Amino acid sequence: MAKELWKGNEAMAEAALRAGVEAYFGYPITPQTELLEYMAREMPKRGRVFLQAESELGAINMLYGAACGGVRCMSSSSSPGISLMTEGLSYIAGTEVPVVLVDIMRGGPGLGNIQPSQGDYFQMTKSLGHGDANALVFAPSSVQEAVDMVYNAFDLAEKYRCVVVILGDGMIGQMMEPVEMPPERPPLTEEQRPDWALRGAKGRPPRILTSLNLTAEGLERANQRIQARLAEIRKNEVRWEEEMTADADLLLVAFGTVGRICKSALRLARQAGYRVGLFRPITVWPFPEQRLHELAGQVRGILVVEMNAGQMLLDVKAAVAGRAPVRFYGRLGGVVPLPDEIAEQVASLAASLPGDGYRPARNGHQGVAPVVASAAVKA
Amino acid sequence: MAKELWKGNEAMAEAALRAGVEAYFGYPITPQTELLEYMAREMPKRGRVFLQAESELGAINMLYGAACGGVRCMSSSSSPGISLMTEGLSYIAGTEVPVVLVDIMRGGPGLGNIQPSQGDYFQMTKSLGHGDANALVFAPSSVQEAVDMVYNAFDLAEKYRCVVVILGDGMIGQMMEPVEMPPERPPLTEEQRPDWALRGAKGRPPRILTSLNLTAEGLERANQRIQARLAEIRKNEVRWEEEMTADADLLLVAFGTVGRICKSALRLARQAGYRVGLFRPITVWPFPEQRLHELAGQVRGILVVEMNAGQMLLDVKAAVAGRAPVRFYGRLGGVVPLPDEIAEQVASLAASLPGDGYRPARNGHQGVAPVVASAAVKA
Amino acid sequence: MHEEIIISGFGGQGALFAGQLLAYAGMEEGKHVTWIPSYGPEMRGGTAHCTVVISDDPVGSPLVRHPSAVIALNLPSLDKYEGLVKPRGLLIYNSSLIQRPVYRTDLRVIPVPANDISVEETARVSENGMGDARLANVVTLGTLVQATGIVRLETVEAALRAHLPQRHLRWLEPNLAALRRGALVVAERVVAY
Amino acid sequence: MHEEIIISGFGGQGALFAGQLLAYAGMEEGKHVTWIPSYGPEMRGGTAHCTVVISDDPVGSPLVRHPSAVIALNLPSLDKYEGLVKPRGLLIYNSSLIQRPVYRTDLRVIPVPANDISVEETARVSENGMGDARLANVVTLGTLVQATGIVRLETVEAALRAHLPQRHLRWLEPNLAALRRGALVVAERVVAY
Amino acid sequence: MAKGTVVIDTNRCKGCELCTTVCPQHILVMADFFNARGYRPVQLVDPEGKCTGCTLCAIMCPDVVLTVYRLPVKGGAARAAVAA
Amino acid sequence: MAKGTVVIDTNRCKGCELCTTVCPQHILVMADFFNARGYRPVQLVDPEGKCTGCTLCAIMCPDVVLTVYRLPVKGGAARAAVAA
């Protein structure tokens, strides 16, 4: 199929439609509102359910209800709205019903602003509200990747009875890029509905979906079942991308759009003579810790770049387990780190390392004067 | 002053009163409700503000409002209620106003149950909603410690203009223990109010408190200011407790009530001949990573014990940085790990380690047959 | 010394209060103590229990799997805890309500007709001369203290004086009497070891 | 080839659409392209701009700090971007609205009387014979394409045909004309380098 | 007077006494023993067969303890069962 | 007729025209130039001194662009200022 130019938010909505999403519930918030608006236009045309909720609390619980019926459903929001959804997400995860959620992150904390950010990394990969709830979290770096992730998210959510999150940022949501849209899939038939779905107890015993379990032992068993599913995900679904790691003695680690910006930085730094590679986690939960651990044994130093104060950094440190020094470069509040400044950071990382005395000639692109590294830069 | 027997929830309330809390806003939820009920009884007596909110969203935003006035204020809740507060907490952190929050954790995810748990570790130490919001988080292991933490929390919150969280669990909330109550402090005078507080623009230019900053550069600066404060906290406020670490070649790491249970386990394991020590983080944010890193260099192996599926575990791994193998033993859903089973885990950790071949005689307390370790046990 | 006691009964039987008295007494005698209730919806009409730990050392776990002593005020409590008491531990049960025998043979077992004793003691002060079972908890506490010596009986008496809610003050004397009556039971009928 | 273009103007001046046309054309010619708007409340009455990257390689950053070419449709846009264009880069500005000179001397600068050209071209088809400035964006796009050769003019024309919203179809011809008029400007007046 | 009776699911009864207060015949009384769940259940004490099967007791019972029976009146069906 | 005038904070004006529609004297008209913020501001065109200082324009202006003046009527104060 020919490529078309799609805006990220709308492309994800269309991908969901083609994947057979049956219901969408959401609440407007920049920079994801185009996704909701696209659904408002297209869902009714295809006889599916679009509903603008009264709030994100409403949206996530409508989603919860729809999911309990074994219906393919989805919502989307951005950081403050996502915070409001965490109680519901914890219930959904605890009840083991599949939902798909798109989070187009913006600058925080608080109201912050509407610029791109990666400040929800922790809340999407770690806590997802209270308890040990975890989602399968994909971090797209291009509109095409976002489309493919959304398209596959429903199957994965159903397979593992879990929450699947597409964790993008304002750039992914607002950017237009050429996209090859996947084909439209036929809707689920009644027989294809899962055997736990609430569809009315006709000719069978009633089904119950709940996250409540009053005894500690009972709730522990439920948690063990959930943890077993998550272990399956960890086994099967870890994904990442590497670029120029084969000969690298320095490693950039970045996810989402920062990952793609690092590709440009990589080219600049390589031109400047640094043997740098890129490791881009595609699933940020589960985090590709094993492979990163291996790579850490090969390089002299690691630079983590994020649009936050150092969140994935913690996963990187845990995975690296001391095999290489880990530095951090973070931009905050919606400032997007650009290739030249990242390349500068690579250079200063290299300079700071004990290493083998090798010091590359600075013959590449010089860029402009490096911006002062943010105060969030941590050792 | 003589010790009295206090129930954790009520003791924390009384400690807050003596520290001069001027306003309390909350919503009932087991197992913290006695704190709210104590406030309902005592605050009016002392002419202070008690208000039962319509929800946790209401409570956290009332707290936000009171805090903007430079008033000593506090709230309390438990896991699902805390999830609902994260948007507000992110705003509060972003606005840099001081509040104190008690979280008495219960089993999750979802509605879960009301038994003790440590399932909010991630949501309190890592995300606190969207953006890079962080609280200073204390994890008490006894009622006395909880009392002292609450008593000091207000000063710390005001000093760093941050959220201070007392992260307890159902045991801390429900247990009675002897407590020495600190003395009553005089209330703040109008002059003692901070110079950013909203008290009416009488004879001075208006003051504004907001977390909004539309430009990326502006919001980055605000974030840098917040991060600088957090760096101060990291420098000044890290606290932990060690027991029998001097000669230890095995290390237990646990926080909160599990930390105290581990003390009993420690005695059992020592009796059984294991040279085991205990490392108990008292602040879980900031995490005492430096000291743990040092200790990791001294021991053959580390066992992290939590009432969750492995949350502090990540901080431990990052701090240990590969210097010693890290194992995890977790109980879920409100099951409390008891000393004998933890001691068994110590033994099996020791057995699994390469080490120096040293194998202690099993001559200590035998306990009962060990419970099957939960599926959440991770390598 | 390190004792872990569970006191268990129906919601209204006062198991929690008896445990608090014990903890107060332990504290008065300079021990480390913890008291923790079961809590939650099961309290609604169901059983309630508490765990008290009294120790020379700081208390690690306030919860225990295998208590050194149990007071079972009703049958469900006996059913639940009989199997959990430590070998050679103490099991006190309310024989006014529990007819079945105890199966374990490695325990020190003391049946106490706690309701009957309570009825007798409360009848003395009640207006209509009718007694009730409300002091069964204190009766069995007396037995426990006497049988174990965890704390001295007088310390529990002092705790009663100090912590009986103001509004129940007229029940102080009957409480003290019930406590002493419970203590006497030990001498009378130690059934099994 | 790797070009990074910013097109900027008042809310209604069509900077975003011009950028999309450019991106479509790039895509048609087999390049890697990204288009990203500024978004948010500043759109309310303020300026709007978009960044287009067209490259032989996959595009890393869709945002750029130092574009290789800028179209400034109004004065605030010139103020904002003049300092940011890469050395030796291209700066096109709408001389119908901007009277001030360009200060940088290391740029290729092309003033385009875009509003005037638009008025002329729209007047031809408007009912009352009065033109307006709505095609200033396409005029300057013509200039950009002609001056840089990033894509061929015909590809942009095709993009216009394909993507001009149905309801604006009667404006297709004027758009095409405006595009060509803009392209001609390059020949006419290259002011500085 | 219609003739009826009730069957009591004794272990289900929580001894709340709501049924006893509405029975027009005063034939529901509390037992002096406890059921398996620790409650004093209600008992039908109707030696004279006064129960009319009026269902009032069942209507007030919060725990659906009572099943109510009635002898069909000759020449007509009993009042339609409430829960058909 | 009272005699008045208005002072226009031109750069504050957003050219919304709300004032022009309420002025009874039709002496507020849109300028043919743009102000610093890119809007076509309103202008007072009152060569004949028709402005009565009625404040209607100010009452409708969403951007508080207009300050209204009035010549005091002899023998009495002007209508109490709206914003004292």
Add this chain to the structure above:
Amino acid sequence: MSTDLSQYEVVYRRPEALTEVYTHYCPGCTHGLIHRLVAEAIDELGIRERTIAVAPVGCAVFAYNYFNVDGCEAPHGRAPAMATGLKRTQPDKIVFTYQGDGDLAAIGTNEIIHAALRGENLTVIFVNNANYGMTGGQMAPTTLAGMVTTSSPYGRDPHLAGYPMRVAELISVLPGAAYVVRRSVHDVANVNKTKAAIKTAFMVQMEGLGLSLVEVLSSCPTNWHMTPVEALRWIEDAMVPVFPLGDYKVAEAVVPLTKRTRAAR
């Protein structure tokens, strides 16, 4: 006394829409009674096999165990949102929420108001017992002025905590609400009226007429510190004057349904 029951007709038996599970409610708590009425209505309307129950957080948290229908558990206050998600995607099902006053009138006010505003085709059974039963008797928005609870230990002071919230009155203002009534279960006559209202409420949903809400005044003997019998008397004496029973909204199209249910009794 062994009557030969084979001669007898059953005139009251456990409804099919209730399971055999023992409820955890306190003795005399009318939650159980209201459950029974809901179950009877479901049976009588023959909709058991296409009904989905949404349980609240509150004493009725286990309602899904007691109703013999598909069921789920909403976060505290969010049952109307969850039910909306179910009903919108399965319009052929009958979806009802069962909610307490803390759940619906405190934390969940937004969800019920907007479900009513949108005219969601849902049936809401709203159990008003003037306090938070499950958490041990705290003040609810419906707590009476002056009433002592564990969080209003000096009695609810209207100047600090407001006057009780009248939910039926409030919801009836919203255009999407089709049928909004208040009933009580403090005596047989009122139980029967409540039953009729609940049945009507389900019929409203079956006809797709919009939101139906039956507020039921219910007892909480435990937290009111009363015997079950006293508690029912207190409903009549203290609650009914503050929460007048009656029909607060009966949409045009619903009127014929109310006649049908009245006739059926």
Add this chain to the structure above:
Amino acid sequence: MSTDLSQYEVVYRRPEALTEVYTHYCPGCTHGLIHRLVAEAIDELGIRERTIAVAPVGCAVFAYNYFNVDGCEAPHGRAPAMATGLKRTQPDKIVFTYQGDGDLAAIGTNEIIHAALRGENLTVIFVNNANYGMTGGQMAPTTLAGMVTTSSPYGRDPHLAGYPMRVAELISVLPGAAYVVRRSVHDVANVNKTKAAIKTAFMVQMEGLGLSLVEVLSSCPTNWHMTPVEALRWIEDAMVPVFPLGDYKVAEAVVPLTKRTRAAR
């Protein structure tokens, strides 16, 4: 034309309670006008130095920059809760929220209802422009039936999205609300009435009488795709019939205040 202004008296000038900051509102947006009325009321009551403003999330998010008083910014919809926290701890201050219809009538319904129920001594300026202005014109609970917005592209269908929410009517039901009115700013007469209502609302708070709420019908020319002048006409023609202007609740104790403000004009 240079008039000698020294001869003149100022009959209208910028209120002191407004800062000099240029607002970011679109041309002709009546948010600015309503700001001015609030500021005038504050000035006239002499309360500027003890007033605290709580700004919403919505187009008025920067209101704290425009009011010359202490100010803060609430999370979307939570302004009444934040204001409650401020007012309860500083009862001598005058605290007001300024909220849009998405903010107050969608996500924040719970907070406003419970503030009103409790009779919080707050003043609420509620700006109803029938859509979510700031996020680009989505449907709000107040959007008119049939009205096209970016999230109701085929017009609001009352069967799917409900009929518009009438906030003043709803809030007036609650006992703690002392003064609840609806006004509009589509012409001079209505602007003046709105001003009087806002002033009364503040006086209600000064007297400690409970919650006062002034709903103001306001224009959003940008998202309505109209000129500012057309937009005002549309308020009159389309909105007023759905949202009738008037006094929905004037508590006994408030009546004398309304007389005072009327007299003052």
